[in-house]
Amino acid sequence: MKNRMLGVIDATTYHEDLEELTVHRSLAAVPFAGRYRLIDFVLSNMVNSDIESVAIFPKYQYRSLMDHLESGKNWDLNRKRDGLFFFPSPLLDSPSKGIGSFNHFAANLDYFYRSKQEYALISNCFTVFNMDFRPVLERHTKTGCDLTVIRQDGRSLEMYLVKTSLLINLIESRNETGYTCMNDVVTDIRHSFTICNYEYTGLAVMIGSIEMYYAASMGLLEPEAWKNIFKRSQPVYTKVKDEPPTRYVKGAKAHNSMIANGCMIEGVVENSIISRGVKIGKGSVVKNCIIMQKSQIGENCVLDSVILDKDVKVESGTKMEGTPEMPLVIRKGTVQGALMNS
Amino acid sequence: MGKKKCVAMLLAGGKGSRLSSLTKSLAKPAVPFGGKYRIIDFTLSNCTNSGIDTVGVLTQYQPLVLNSYIGIGSAWDLDRKNGGVTVLPPYSESSEVKWYTGTASAIYQNLNYLKQYDPEFVLILSGDHIYKMNYELMLNYHIEKGADATISVIEVPWPEASRFGIMNTAEGMRVAEFDEKPALPKNNLASMGIYIFNWSVLKEYLEMDDRNPESSHDFGKDIIPLMLDENKKLFAYPFNGYWKDVGTVKSLWEANMDLLDDECELNLFDHDWRIYSVNPNHPPQYISPDAEVAESLINEGCTIEGEVEKSVLFQGVFVGRGSVIRESVIMPDAVIGENVYIEKAIVPSGIKIPDGFVISASQEDEEITLITPEMLQGIC
Numbered sequence: 001m002k003n004r005m006l007g008v009i010d011a012t013t014y015h016e017d018l019e020e021l022t023v024h025r026s027l028a029a030v031p032f033a034g035r036y037r038l039i040d041f042v043l044s045n046m047v048n049s050d051i052e053s054v055a056i057f058p059k060y061q062y063r064s065l066m067d068h069l070e071s072g073k074n075w076d077l078n079r080k081r082d083g084l085f086f087f088p089s090p091l092l093d094s095p096s097k098g099i100g101s102f103n104h105f106a107a108n109l110d111y112f113y114r115s116k117q118e119y120a121l122i123s124n125c126f127t128v129f130n131m132d133f134r135p136v137l138e139r140h141t142k143t144g145c146d147l148t149v150i151r152q153d154g155r156s157l158e159m160y161l162v163k164t165s166l167l168i169n170l171i172e173s174r175n176e177t178g179y180t181c182m183n184d185v186v187t188d189i190r191h192s193f194t195i196c197n198y199e200y201t202g203l204a205v206m207i208g209s210i211e212m213y214y215a216a217s218m219g220l221l222e223p224e225a226w227k228n229i230f231k232r233s234q235p236v237y238t239k240v241k242d243e244p245p246t247r248y249v250k251g252a253k254a255h256n257s258m259i260a261n262g263c264m265i266e267g268v269v270e271n272s273i274i275s276r277g278v279k280i281g282k283g284s285v286v287k288n289c290i291i292m293q294k295s296q297i298g299e300n301c302v303l304d305s306v307i308l309d310k311d312v313k314v315e316s317g318t319k320m321e322g323t324p325e326m327p328l329v330i331r332k333g334t335v336q337g338a339l340m341n342s
Numbered sequence: 343m344g345k346k347k348c349v350a351m352l353l354a355g356g357k358g359s360r361l362s363s364l365t366k367s368l369a370k371p372a373v374p375f376g377g378k379y380r381i382i383d384f385t386l387s388n389c390t391n392s393g394i395d396t397v398g399v400l401t402q403y404q405p406l407v408l409n410s411y412i413g414i415g416s417a418w419d420l421d422r423k424n425g426g427v428t429v430l431p432p433y434s435e436s437s438e439v440k441w442y443t444g445t446a447s448a449i450y451q452n453l454n455y456l457k458q459y460d461p462e463f464v465l466i467l468s469g470d471h472i473y474k475m476n477y478e479l480m481l482n483y484h485i486e487k488g489a490d491a492t493i494s495v496i497e498v499p500w501p502e503a504s505r506f507g508i509m510n511t512a513e514g515m516r517v518a519e520f521d522e523k524p525a526l527p528k529n530n531l532a533s534m535g536i537y538i539f540n541w542s543v544l545k546e547y548l549e550m551d552d553r554n555p556e557s558s559h560d561f562g563k564d565i566i567p568l569m570l571d572e573n574k575k576l577f578a579y580p581f582n583g584y585w586k587d588v589g590t591v592k593s594l595w596e597a598n599m600d601l602l603d604d605e606c607e608l609n610l611f612d613h614d615w616r617i618y619s620v621n622p623n624h625p626p627q628y629i630s631p632d633a634e635v636a637e638s639l640i641n642e643g644c645t646i647e648g649e650v651e652k653s654v655l656f657q658g659v660f661v662g663r664g665s666v667i668r669e670s671v672i673m674p675d676a677v678i679g680e681n682v683y684i685e686k687a688i689v690p691s692g693i694k695i696p697d698g699f700v701i702s703a704s705q706e707d708e709e710i711t712l713i714t715p716e717m718l719q720g721i722c
Contacts, residue, residue: 034626035642118616223628230625240621244610245377245641247653256631261378261642264611274626 003082005137006112006120006164007046007054011039012089012097014060015125017209020329021309025064028056028125030207031292031310033220033229033274034260037068038207039125040238041229046121047075048234049133053082055111056125057104059089060323068239099124099158102174105167112168122166122182123159128216129204130229130236136161136198145196149186152200156183161198203228206219214307214327215272217290221248221256243276251282269296281316288324292332312336344424346396346459348481348538350389350447354382354469355402355442360590363714364690368407373470373594374691376601376610377639377654381588382469383619386418386427391615394465396425398455400448402432402441417529417620417689430455435645444559450548456541464544466537466561472597473585474608474615475536480579484538489573491543493517493566494536494695497583506532507562509578517576520566534585537561543574584608595688595710598654598671601639607642622674624657632663648678662697669703687711693718 011028021030028039039056046054047147054077058065071077072084087108100122105112107271112120119140121133138163147166150159161180162170170179179185186195203225205216221224230236243262248254252265259269262277267284274280275292281299288305291297295308298316308314308328309332317338322328330336365373376459382399389397397420401408413426430452432441442448449456449466456464456697463484465477475494484492493510503524509531510519521527547565551557557564559673584607588594600606609616624643629635634649643658647666655661655672658667662680672678679697686703689695693713701711 211597221628223630226625226628236625237623242616242618242621244617245639246627247611248635248638248640250603250637250638254629254635255633257629258626259629259640260626262611279516 002050003052004118005046005051005133005161006117007043007051008100008105008122009039009054009056009125010101010104010122011056011062011065011125012059012101012104012257013099014126015126015208017211018207020331021213021307022029022061024061024332026058026061026125027207028058028203029062029064029068030126030213031275032128032207032213033217034258035066035241036127036236037081039065039068040128040236041128041201042123042125042268044238045129045131045133045234045238046123047077047132047237049137051121051133052077052079053085053115053117054089055085055108057087057101057108059104062088069298070239071246074239087111096342098183100160100182102171102180103326105171106174109168109171112164112171116163118164119161120164121159122158122162122167124206126207127157127159127204128207128229129157129200129202130231130233130234131200131202131204135163139198140196142176143196144194146193147182147185148196148198150198150200152204154197154199154236156186157200157204157206158183160186166193209320210307210327214290214324218271218288218324220258220273221271226258241276252280267299267301275310290327305314306330309333343458346425346461347629348394348396348463348465348477349425349456349459349461350394350397350465350467350477351456352382352385352397352467352469352479353445353448353454353535354390354399354408355448356406356468356470358470358589361588361594362591362712363402364591364594364688364712367404369401369403369405369469373407373588374656375472375588375594376434377641377656378621380481381472381621382408382412383418383617384472384474385467385469386412386415386420386475387615388475388619390418390420390618392475394477395420395422396459396461397427398430398452399427399469400430400442400452402448403427405431411620413620418618425459428455444557444564445561446551446557446565448546449528449544449557450552450559453545453548456545457626458713461541464539464541464552466535466539468535469613470589471534471585471587472608473534473581473583474612474617475581475583475585477536477538480536481538483579484577487514488575489538489577490540491540491566491569492577493580494534494581495531495578496532496534496585498529498532500527502531503527503532507532511578513573515578515580517566519576520562520570531580533562534581535562539581543569566568591688591712592708592710595671595686599669600653602637602652633661648680648682656658656691684713687713689713 077084148161246263254269259274260276266282267280271282277294283300290307292310295312297314311333352373356370358365414421508521512518545557627644630647633646640656648661656674658675664681668685673691677694683700
């Protein structure tokens with residue numbers, strides 16, 4: 001039977017180690033793999049698992065997230081019944097330490113009261129994976145667990161499946177129990193709930209720092225990895241842009257790279273992830289880089305192990321270099337000149 | 343329905359027989375073009391970019407692909423509460439089934455569609471051409487001239503003029519005479535099949551034409567000559583820019599190759615005049631460590647492990663190791679095996695080319711090979 005689960009995405013997480021990329025946007029909206037945002041992975045997985053009602057709980061800098069999600073149309077979530085719900089936190093206190101903050105949910109209890117779906121799948125917003133949640137539900141219902149934690153190699157992926165009624169109980173009794181989030185319940189031994197584990201064997205990368213972000217991005221250049229994330233039967237949906245196909249002009253070269261649409265490649269691209277609408281000028285060499293949307297690289301530049309955020313302009317003749325362990329991150333909308341870095 | 347100033351009627355029922363097997367199961371406007379588009383995207387995008395939000399799309403030949411592609415028009419922002427896109431297939435009446443026998447009969451049979459919007463002007467378009475045009479400017483011209491009808495024209499090379507419907511113009515671009523494919527052309531202004539009519543005049547002439555048993559019910563052959571005979575005010579609207587009828591395999595290939603030319607006027611990267619299309623969901627293209635890509639247009643969802651040069655690749659194309667693709671157009675989801683050589687060819691959607699297959703261009707003629715499933719039989 002379809003539509004048995006609610007999808008609940010906690011988009012309140014703030015990772016200090018990702019600050020360079022989250023100054024202007026919430027973690028859920030961090031661009032990934034050339035045309036996606038981190039939230040696309042969990043949201044698409046939910047939709048592909050027959051979830052028709054998804055609630056997103058954001059907190060900081062969520063303008064870019066709202067802009068990305070719009071009405072939910074790209075995920076087929078602009079529905080008359082159910083669909084996409086957006087519940088920004090009314091509390092501006094410090095970030096909660098675990099996924100699924102009961103305080104945050106409490107402000108929107110009506111959503112849980114009104115929903116008819118029997119189960120709720122609660123997830124973080126920063127995992128890159130392509131997972132079918134239906135087998136989790138099947139196992140959960142067969143074994144009669146109260147709470148299932150999705151894990152990989154024993155480590156929690158910070159995704160939980162519970163009955164909606166139990167979730168409501170946990171939210172309502174948070175002051176008495178002292179539980180602030182799902183993980184508090186899982187790690188506590190005083191209660192009588194049956195906690196089960198579901199081991200996920202596919203690829204799943206939780207993005208917690210710039211280094212992990214860079215490594216996970218570069219990892220996608222391995223065919224085994226991208227085949228695991230991008231499956232034709234379970235597509236990753238994202239906001240559609242009407243960009244033309246990417247054009248390679250005379251003198252352009254590309255090797256071992258992932259390149260989105262709307263790019264104009266006049267230089268050389270190697271071991272890189274290039275997002276939509278990027279321009280790489282004549283004589284420029286872009287190696288081991290992540291270049292985000294609409295960044296413009298002039299002529300005769302050399303970039304190695306650099307992450308260019310959106311709308312960065314690199315003037316002709318500029319040289320920039322980081323290392324795979326410490327990629328150089330250039331903030332959104334800045335101008336990089338040849339003189340500044342020489 | 344609210345009143346509309348201008349309603350567009352887009353003729354999309356053409357068979358495009360010269361496109362051979364490409365139009366075996368879909369209408370010409372649905373033929374893939376330019377790495378991600380279908381031909382009709384250009385006309386529909388022109389409408390939405392020109393501020394025309396009410397478009398009737400007349401379908402007849404093999405409409406399944408086209409119908410599902412157009413959907414409710416959201417790809418072109420034409421899903422509107424008042425107006426938007428409406429697909430208008432032929433239908434039966436109590437007495438008989440009426441197929442669209444000509445361009446004029448297709449519009450005549452949908453007069454009721456137009457009446458709901460009570461427009462001042464009707465724009466007649468064809469879904470067969472690749473071009474970017476602001477119809478609003480043409481409408482302003484039509485109004486300024488005080489015309490009954492305005493026909494968009496483009497200068498064609500004199501030797502080719504006898505292949506087109508030619509407008510012979512008098513002072514101030516008033517149309518004096520219309521020559522359908524003249525043996526000895528007096529002018530080189532060819533009709534682009536784009537007309538703006540005053541609604542009342544159009545209605546009158548379509549009704550008149552329907553009563554004429556001799557008529558072939560065609561705008562070029564019947565309606566325009568009749569209006570000229572009756573001294574109506576017809577003006578030619580000169581269009582300068584890229585315009586191509588991709589009616590043959592060769593011209594379809596050429597128009598795709600034009601996109602790889604820096605000098606080409608048809609700029610797909612112009613954000614002020616985007617060409618909208620239905621976007622299938624594909625990951626970015628993947629260029630493998632051994633792949634070579636040069637002077638090409640490549641869409642999302644492609645996996646390139648071989649060598650691609652001067653080619654246009656649509657979404658979801660796979661090019662295997664050791665394969666070479668040169669000056670070719672590879673349509674959506676085609677799979678090219680390993681060690682394949684393809685030159686000057688069009689590979690249709692979804693075709694699987696077996697390992698080691700070779701298509702090279704013969705040096706004498708400039709023919710383009712359209713690969714068909716029959717050609718591949720017995721190879722794999």
